[in-house]
Amino acid sequence: MxxxxxxxxxxxxxxxxxxxxxxxxxxxxxxxxxxxxxxxxxxxxxxxxxxxxxxxxxxxxxxxxxxxxxxxxxxxxxxxxxxxxxxxxxxxxxxxxxxxxxxxxxxxxxxxxxxxxxxxxxxxxxxxxxxxxxxHEEAGCKASATLERINRDADDAVAQAREHDTDNPFRVLAGLGTGGQDQGGTDS
Structure with a gap:
């Protein structure tokens, strides 16, 4: 009814x-x-x-x-x-x-x-x-396993990058702003 x-x-x-x-x-x-x-x-x-x-x-x-x-x-x-x-x-x-x-x-x-x-x-x-x-609830979602793998891979990549921090090409740039004089131009 x-x-x-x-x-x-x-x-x-x-x-x-x-x-x-x-x-x-x-x-x-x-x-x-x-x-x-x-x-x-x-x-x-x-x-x-x-x-x-x-x-x-x-x-x-x-x-x-x-x-x-x-x-x-x-x-x-x-x-x-x-x-x-x-x-x-x-x-x-x-x-x-x-x-x-x-x-x-x-x-x-x-x-x-x-x-x-x-x-x-x-x-x-x-x-x-x-x-x-x-x-969906995480356990019932088809994408959960894929997202879990992506997150795990990203965590591994971050950990690996921290281990190889000395190889960071941007490390040189970090010291440029503090080591030298202000190289600003003059207004004419």
């Missing part, structure tokens, strides 16, 4: 007046800003949204969104499944000026429209939950 589908938008007042709680799913397909960041748009995000007025009569949406996204591992450049989750507490306001007056505990959602674009809020939350550089 699948979860009921979360609507793409909701009325700007009714769910808050009714204290509506919605749980369900939202398709990843059609999330145009998320699509370039993931490899596969099949699947759904699990969602929970609670609409209410706070003590100051501000419209608040509190909830979470969870999904398992297929992204590109930035270490081995292979596909990987990445579970993401975001919890949020949003204050819905009509203007930017009102958004500036919200307390720090509320993320602003500015919408002067009759319908609130819930799908945009959820897409934003999914995008913000993605790491900048997704990578």
């Amino acid at each position: 699948s979860n009921p589908e979360i609507p793409l938008s909701v009325d700007a007042l009714k769910p808050f007046e009714q204290g509506t709680v919605k749980e369900g799913s939202l398709a990843l397909a059609g999330m145009n800003r998320l699509e370039p960041l993931i490899l596969e748009t099949e699947g759904e995000a699990a969602v929970r949204l609670a609409f209410f007025f706070d003590d100051e009569r501000r419209r608040v949406i509190e909830g979470w969104v969870r999904a398992e996204l297929e992204v590109l591992c930035q270490r081995c450049l292979e596909a990987m499944r990445l579970p993401v989750e975001s919890t949020f507490r949003v204050g819905v306001v009509d203007t930017e000026v009102m958004a500036e007056q919200l307390p720090a505990t509320l993320e602003p959602m500015v919408s002067g429209q009759r319908d609130l674009p819930i799908h945009e809020l959820l897409e934003d939350e999914l995008i913000m939950s993605l790491p900048d550089y997704p990578v």
Whole structure:
């Protein structure tokens, strides 16, 4: 049995007046800003949204969104499944000026429209939950053995260079600045 589908938008007042709680799913397909960041748009995000007025009569949406996204591992450049989750507490306001007056505990959602674009809020939350550089766990990444070998070779090269420091052709240059007089030119 699948979860009921979360609507793409909701009325700007009714769910808050009714204290509506919605749980369900939202398709990843059609999330145009998320699509370039993931490899596969099949699947759904699990969602929970609670609409209410706070003590100051501000419209608040509190909830979470969870999904398992297929992204590109930035270490081995292979596909990987990445579970993401975001919890949020949003204050819905009509203007930017009102958004500036919200307390720090509320993320602003500015919408002067009759319908609130819930799908945009959820897409934003999914995008913000993605790491900048997704990578497999080191043990499960195909590139780990190669990177380990490269690091070991680099460490060996540094150690070898230290042993042969006397052969350093730049060693002569290091003493030039301290051994002689200032050879600066004159301005004419």
